[in-house]
Amino acid sequence: MSVGRETEVPGAASLHLVAGTALLRPEEQVAEAMLQGWRNQQLARNLAFSTIEGRENAVKAFTAYADAFPWTWTPHLVDEWLGDLRAIRHLKRSTLRNYSEAVRAFCAFLTDPAYGWAEECERRFGTHPIQIVHEWNTAVHLQESESDPSKRAFTRDELQAFFDHADDQIHQVRGAGRKGWLPAFRDATLFKTAYAYGLRRREARMLDLVDFGRNPHARQFGEFGVCYVRWGKAMKGSPPKRRSVLTVGPRDGVGGMDWIVDILERWVEEARPGFAQADSPALWPSERSPRIGFSQINTRFAAYRDALGLDAGLDFHSFRRSYVTHLIEDGWDPRFVQKQVGHEHASTTSLYTCVSSDFRTRTLRKAMGDTMNAALATGRTRR
Structure with a gap:
């Protein structure tokens, strides 16, 4: 079902590609229009320019690595890309997660029927983009903080x-x-x-x-x-x-x-x-x-x-x-x-909070002292 002009949303395919118009370089032009549409969708969500640019750069980096257009991407390509980033470039877990999240968000945008990109790709190329980033092919976020363990407070x-x-x-x-x-x-x-x-x-x-x-x-x-x-x-x-x-x-x-x-x-x-x-x-x-x-x-x-x-x-x-x-x-x-x-x-x-050993020792001694004083007070009361 196509999206009508009256229901078009920022980033919709119909706003970036004129229906019925032949393109000189259809693959490249459609891929560029997809990125531009995603940018407009994120601008409409009031995301920071730095956030949008960082996501776009991650998607462009993945596109260059995969050497394929978004409607032909597969989960296997993500596996290889993230594996290379970790094994060769030694990127941190948090950075890898940000990269994979950018690709996931882009695929979610392309596969959302409200924007009409899947329908556009079916019409032009006989196939459509799919979501390629899943829990089973990316690291699961289990900890509240994934910062470098070497980062700490000053003594x-x-x-x-x-x-x-x-x-x-x-x-x-x-x-x-x-x-x-x-x-x-x-x-x-x-x-x-x-x-x-x-x-x-x-x-x-x-x-x-x-x-x-x-x-x-x-x-x-x-x-x-x-x-x-x-x-x-x-x-x-x-x-x-x-x-x-x-x-x-x-x-x-x-x-x-x-x-x-x-x-x-x-x-x-x-x-x-x-x-x-x-x-x-x-x-x-x-x-x-x-x-x-x-x-x-x-x-x-x-x-x-x-x-x-x-x-x-x-x-x-x-x-x-x-x-x-x-x-x-x-x-x-x-x-x-x-x-x-x-x-x-x-x-x-x-x-x-990175409390020092001295602080923990003082806290322990205070707790033990309070316990001992309470026990002595109870003994005196009983006598």
């Missing part, structure tokens, strides 16, 4: 060493009378801010000067009582997720992130105005651009980590893991921590 000593090294670079460059101390100051402050508020890399990079404000319940933090995150991780088809992160003071005299207030004040009032791009709204301007780039952040982080001989499993996201871990160790309620970092589910926050 407190590692974190202190990292920040001390970042500060030393500022003094060394400035003391030698060389240029570059302002970018070093900026990056050191950026790293500390990412940890003090549990930010993802993009969230930290996209901060503007206006993204800090007062917390009426913690006036001692002044203009840096709240960090307003406007570029949080988005759900599929949704805009960036917003949240507010409170500046955390000490709890029972332990821990706290309130030291970040003085650091941010010095950055905004003393160092940042020295940049040529200081009129930019961005909190972290670059020497030549209104906002620092990801490559600059990554390069500086890797240089500091490697100079200290720290584990290669530590990355920028380790600041966020450390934030969660250290708040939990300092006795903050897990629900509060979950809201601070913007996790939808408590189970996600638990995956980030």
